[in-house]
Amino acid sequence: MTAVEVSGLSHRFGDHVAVDNLDLTVSDGECFGLLGPNGAGKTTTLRVLNTLYPPQSGSVRVFGLDVKADAMAVRRMLGYVPQQLSIEGALSGRENVSWFARLFDVPRRERAARVAEVLDIVDLTDAADRLASTYSGGMVRRLELAQALVNRPALLVLDEPTVGLDPVARDSVWARVQEMQERYGMTVLLTTHYMEEADILCDRVALMHLGQLRAVGTPASLKAERGPDASLEDVFRHYTGSSLEGQEKGGLRDVRGTRRTAQRMG
Numbered sequence: 001m002t003a004v005e006v007s008g009l010s011h012r013f014g015d016h017v018a019v020d021n022l023d024l025t026v027s028d029g030e031c032f033g034l035l036g037p038n039g040a041g042k043t044t045t046l047r048v049l050n051t052l053y054p055p056q057s058g059s060v061r062v063f064g065l066d067v068k069a070d071a072m073a074v075r076r077m078l079g080y081v082p083q084q085l086s087i088e089g090a091l092s093g094r095e096n097v098s099w100f101a102r103l104f105d106v107p108r109r110e111r112a113a114r115v116a117e118v119l120d121i122v123d124l125t126d127a128a129d130r131l132a133s134t135y136s137g138g139m140v141r142r143l144e145l146a147q148a149l150v151n152r153p154a155l156l157v158l159d160e161p162t163v164g165l166d167p168v169a170r171d172s173v174w175a176r177v178q179e180m181q182e183r184y185g186m187t188v189l190l191t192t193h194y195m196e197e198a199d200i201l202c203d204r205v206a207l208m209h210l211g212q213l214r215a216v217g218t219p220a221s222l223k224a225e226r227g228p229d230a231s232l233e234d235v236f237r238h239y240t241g242s243s244l245e246g247q248e249k250g251g252l253r254d255v256r257g258t259r260r261t262a263q264r265m266g
């Protein structure tokens with residue numbers, strides 16, 4: 001079964017073509033990475049897939065359902081962790097996840113157990129009753145994963161899941177994603193600027209540049225095409241003509257974003 005099927009998708013903002021005739025297939029149970037420089041069209045693609053933007057041309061199907069015609073059914077199958085902060089600092093971790101459980105129609109009788117289960121998966125049981133405003137960046141990201149998981153999505157969509165996290169917190173998020181995949185056999189679609197993340201987590205990756213698909217394959221096959229010692233960064237550079245420097249969101253833009261986050265949390 002195909003989890004995601006994108007055919008001839010294009011999306012414009014005014015005159016600007018953000019996604020240009022994109023074709024992409026993600027198989028059931030796969031962890032698939034969407035890579036590309038800033039502005040490549042990754043987030044726009046995820047937003048169409050998430051039913052946030054209706055497709056302007058082309059089509060997107062999630063487990064056979066059309067994102068336009070069957071938007072509500074598609075939403076029920078999805079868990080989404082956006083780039084922007086999606087938790088409420090004035091609530092505890094448990095309350096944040098419970099709120100999502102209500103929002104996503106988790107049956108009332110099952111809610112408390114389901115919330116406890118996902119908090120356990122992301123290793124936040126001990127901190128569950130503390131206000132989220134006291135959480136570290138890594139804990140916030142794990143709480144967002146718990147929120148996205150509480151309706152047991154068939155497809156988990158992660159937009160830069162570890163941006164701004166230190167290596168230890170990043171490792172911890174990776175471990176949770178892998179555990180969830182093993183436990184539930186869910187399909188994961190993520191975007192990232194970290195080539196190491198793509199290499200470790202993803203069964204296949206696609207490289208986007210200027211709205212177009214430039215390459216798709218397993219990390220191993222894409223690296224092998226470039227030579228015996230090639231890294232995924234070499235592959236990235238080859239297809240996009242740009243280096244990753246300044247791409248990782250550690251720049252001013254991200255610092256601003258992080259500060260905005262801190263303000264909201266505090």
Ligand SMILES: Nc1ncnc2c1ncn2[C@@H]1O[C@H](COP(=O)(O)OP(=O)(O)OP(=O)(O)O)[C@@H](O)[C@H]1O
Binds near residue numbers: 013041
């Ligand atoms: N709401 C919007 N209005 C106008 N232009 C937009 C809007 N959203 C995105 N764009 C433009 O569309 C292009 C693709 O943006 P998108 O956010 O999809 O890229 P991305 O690959 O996710 O980049 P990043 O890695 O920086 O998140 C960019 O040139 C961006 O400036």
